[in-house]
Amino acid sequence: MKLMRQFLAAVLAVFAFAMIEPASAQQPQQQQGEEPAFKQIKLSEQVIKNYIKAQSEMAALAGQQGAQPSDKPDPKVQAQLDAVAKKNGFATFADFDDVAFNVSMVMGGLDPQTGAFTDPISAIKKEIAEITADTSLPEKDKKQMLDELNEALKYTPPLQFPENVDLVKKHRAEIEKVLQ
8 A cells, every 4th residue: 555655646746747837838727628738649769868858957947937837927937948948859848848747647657666557547546446445544534535536537647658658667767867
């Protein structure tokens, strides 16, 4: 159960990131029947290498914008984000952000010890079942955990490109290093 909680924390972090991405790329939250705020894309070796090269500089710039998204991002920060994206092979910051989401989606599903990938939807459903069956949890805590998991489940899309898993696994150590 401890491993599942660590996995769940990673999954929730991925989708929290998706919901509060840097303000410069903030898009309206997806409503039922609309296009998702992030698009899943098929990653390539070169795209992942470009993402790794750009990540540290992007994180520093995104930090300048602050943690709270706004409808009107700082134009200077947006221009800097776009410039870093272009310098690293992306057309725009939004393209970089889509890659970051896809990498995060896979990283969130990788077991920290074994590196095995578990689909986020399956992992959340398994955690829901485990928490539901756990009689040692206080009802208030159980309800809060189940509410959070069910909310995450609503916004967790299925992985469209399973081949992304092998590419991200191949570069996992480099990705983890730039995300620290």
